[in-house]
Amino acid sequence: MATVMSLPPNIERIRTKALNALKEVLPAGPPRSSAESKALMLSARTNGGRSLPKYYLVYFLLIDLLGYEDLGQWEKVAWVIPVRYQDRLYSIEHRKLGVGVFAPNHDPAANMSGMASEQAESDAREISAAINKAVSIAEPYFEWRAEQAASTSHVNVINSSGELFDRYTFFREKFYSLTEEAEHRKDEWLIIKSTSPDGTVGTSGSNPSYLLRREAKWQGQAAIEAFFGWTEHSFIHLAILQGRLRTGDEVAALAAADWKAKFKAALDLTHPDTKSHYDRLLDLRAQIRNFMAHGAFGKRGEAFHFHSGAGAVPVLLTQGQRHRYALTGKPAFDEGAAIADIETFIEHLWSGARTPAKIYIFSELPSILTHVLDGTYAQAMQSEQDMTEFVDYLAHSFDNAANMDW
Numbered sequence: 001m002a003t004v005m006s007l008p009p010n011i012e013r014i015r016t017k018a019l020n021a022l023k024e025v026l027p028a029g030p031p032r033s034s035a036e037s038k039a040l041m042l043s044a045r046t047n048g049g050r051s052l053p054k055y056y057l058v059y060f061l062l063i064d065l066l067g068y069e070d071l072g073q074w075e076k077v078a079w080v081i082p083v084r085y086q087d088r089l090y091s092i093e094h095r096k097l098g099v100g101v102f103a104p105n106h107d108p109a110a111n112m113s114g115m116a117s118e119q120a121e122s123d124a125r126e127i128s129a130a131i132n133k134a135v136s137i138a139e140p141y142f143e144w145r146a147e148q149a150a151s152t153s154h155v156n157v158i159n160s161s162g163e164l165f166d167r168y169t170f171f172r173e174k175f176y177s178l179t180e181e182a183e184h185r186k187d188e189w190l191i192i193k194s195t196s197p198d199g200t201v202g203t204s205g206s207n208p209s210y211l212l213r214r215e216a217k218w219q220g221q222a223a224i225e226a227f228f229g230w231t232e233h234s235f236i237h238l239a240i241l242q243g244r245l246r247t248g249d250e251v252a253a254l255a256a257a258d259w260k261a262k263f264k265a266a267l268d269l270t271h272p273d274t275k276s277h278y279d280r281l282l283d284l285r286a287q288i289r290n291f292m293a294h295g296a297f298g299k300r301g302e303a304f305h306f307h308s309g310a311g312a313v314p315v316l317l318t319q320g321q322r323h324r325y326a327l328t329g330k331p332a333f334d335e336g337a338a339i340a341d342i343e344t345f346i347e348h349l350w351s352g353a354r355t356p357a358k359i360y361i362f363s364e365l366p367s368i369l370t371h372v373l374d375g376t377y378a379q380a381m382q383s384e385q386d387m388t389e390f391v392d393y394l395a396h397s398f399d400n401a402a403n404m405d406w
Helices: 009-022 034-041 055-065 118-137 139-150 161-184 208-241 248-256 259-266 272-292 335-349 352-361 376-380 384-402
Strands: 025-027 077-085 088-095 098-103 190-195 201-206 302-308 311-317
Touching (some): 009 118, 009 139, 025 118, 055 077, 055 088, 055 098, 055 118, 055 139, 098 118, 118 139, 161 208, 201 208, 208 259, 208 272, 208 352, 248 259, 352 384, 376 384
Antiparallel strands (some): 025 077, 077 088, 088 098
8 A cells, every 4th residue: 555644643543444444445456467457457437336426535535545556647547546356456447437446357368448247347336335435434534634725725716707797797688678678668558458247348558668677677686686796706716816815714714704805805995996996886785785685675775664744754774783773874776877887897897907817717717726826827917918828728738637638
């Protein structure tokens, strides 16, 4: 077996339990003959090995925790772990089509992989069952391993910015089109005639523009919500590209923080234009969340009306501890004006030194924290051309890795 890392005592006990769970699934050790090496090269995927856990759990269990040998990369193969079950040779491999248990072809005349035998299928089921049990036992180790990784810069941060922005633009365009149609049909009335049982003829009318404006309002509110969801995500990636987040722990802390903290991590509030956008968006965020998420009933936060000599008076719910109610507050937000403010902010967001960041963020490539520490992002942020070249290079590298083209 390969050298294994030193672990805390509680995790060391997990290693012992995991080894016991594997029973007869043992490291294969050196080839016992040249024929074994050839047979392993011509191994075939078993159906019995299709129930293995996620490839990374198998890798961390067998290689990281237990020290089984990894034979390295082959064509379309990321790693190969030779094992013996009841003294019969098998391999556990992560190939392009997934992780599995593979049965060697021991035919000395073979020049390609064959079909797994019934014995191999039975063994593969037993091997898979043992690995699944060991993975379950090793869960505390995986948690410890994740904590260790997150405390460093050796992590990639998933980038869903493009998809989230597409959601915003979908609702925004729906808002625009419905608003335009409502305006176009504002003078249109649909007249419906009906006859009662006594023969009386009556008429009623409806204005399609009213219903269109109501739906436009809903789409506008959805667009505003989608915008804030996109910024909550994209501000984190923008902060990474600018070198303001360096470890997984820092990213996790900012992800758990509120929108204000994310904005401040990504943009400089000492810039007057940025501060102006921040104040307007902050007001809008408070209003839209009160209205749509916090059950405050009205756009201004009004929940009640009380009776007075002046008529029905709206009572606003405040966020204050000393005074929960008020009669005065900020004007209700208007969907059209809010989306216009959002569009102006987006133009500001991708201006100046932040312009190259747009190319990376909408590439949907993950943010790689090691590139913060080694200066790669700082270099790419120098110009749009630098960033475009870097994104093309990185996308090509990811494609090669996905295809296992080593």
